[in-house]
Amino acid sequence: MTAPDAAQDGGLYATRQKIYPREIGGRFQRLRVIAVFVLLGIYYVLPWIPWGGRQAVLFDLPARKFHIFALTLWPQDFYFLTWLLVIAALSLFFFTALAGRLFCGYACPQTVWTETFLWMERLAEGSRSQQMKLARAPWTAEKFLRKAAKQLMWITFALWTGFTFVGYFTPITELAGKIASFSTGPWETFWVLFYGGATYVNAGFMREQVCKYMCPYARFQSAMFDRDTLIITYDERRGEPRGARKKGTDHKAKGLGDCVDCTMCVQVCPTGIDIREGLQYECIACAACIDACDEVMDKVGYPRGLIRYDTQSGLEGKRKRVLRPRTMVYATLLAVLVAGFAVTLSGRSVVGIDVIRDRNALYRERPDGRIENVYNVKILNKDRNAHEFRITASGLPGVEVDYTGPTVWVAPGAVQSVPVRVRVPRGSVQGGTDLVLSIAATDRPDLTASGKARFIAPTD
């Protein structure tokens, strides 16, 4: 690091001052509160929902199975997860092109948890001015009690968050019992503390600084923007020149715009920017400035919407376009991916086979003169019902299979290993040849799967 570099960037020793965003009501803040309740409600409640004797949503890592309501995904179904992530990313692009940083303002976990931590802070320390006064005040019993109350709420909530997180990976009722009796395993304890700690630090202290310094989406979202993207914006043509004025004066006669320069929009901003300076990447689109400005406009008797959701074209008085190449391309891609996902998922095979050659011997010559190879066949039953499977071999002349019993029973959601002996008459196969082993459920002939293996015979 060079010295001029450091000076340019504000230096190594720039102290971080805490932002105390002023609390604000209004229609968009109500929407955000609803979003917080819905999203956190889903997060905290989902692992407690039972489904046919098990947890409805359980990413059972120890058993390597993901349960999502009626659906059970196996490691073999990994590509569904990848597909889902691609769909999620594309939806983000689509909504960004359409309506800007909706995700940041209403749905990002960072914003949502920060919001709840702010509520708890206000509950313990009061309004913004009270908080600032408390921070400057000497340590008294009251200050200690208020700070302790805040920490107690934060830590409890963070630990509950960590516990819920782990509850997605190990059955949550068992986990609750283990925690009550202090008998959680080392990794369970670790992950509860890790995720709880991350919540505490992220939502309690780092807050919107995460958006400013750590979020990649904040930096590249502008690539999805165009002149018709909905953004939070200050109507400069209407607002400027800004300035204070006495109530009831004709500001237009004095050459003033509608902005009374009350700085409310700056005071409520959780990232500490001034929206009047134009669109900035720090803006997380929380719409607090809209609500604050609307309130002020109501008070001074000007029409609302000096700061509002609008598009660049809209601000310039041009026609607003929702349908445009960018949104249509994103929408089409998204529709194709979602449809493909649904079709593939519903048509996915629920049985699988894995054929592994026995390593101990290449082949065995039987007393009856036939050549025998031994395989370990693993039958995968991903269905919710048990099935009986019949194993057949093909690809070799005169081939015969021998395994325990006429059928193999496999429990629902289980893997069954079966040693299978495959025999051919001597001379019908020379050297190595491909062999196909197939399984079919006796009760449902459509449940089939087959696997390839090498059959090895002596060369005569």
Add this chain to the structure above:
Amino acid sequence: MPLLGDEYTGTVRWPRLRQDVAIVTWPSFLVASVATMICFAFIDPVLVGNDDYPPPAFATRMSGYAIGFFFFWLISALSSLLTLYLARTAHPEPPETDKPDDWTRSAP
């Protein structure tokens, strides 16, 4: 704006060291999460090990996943750290000049 203190005017920023720690640990955390997911979708940790000398490398799947995750995090954090170091120690870009971009045309 005399009414406002620094904390309201967007000058609030993290010290350099904290920025560095954040931009090394966080992207590597994201990458490690994805790497862990992909890796253990294909590999069962309890089956990892040397065939000739049991026991396997990991006693339980959970420890395998966790150790795998921290391994990926460490590796990707090292990469982030090197990238940051190279970016920060590079010579600064030469300052922009007032000369036109297409100097050949303005040449006499």
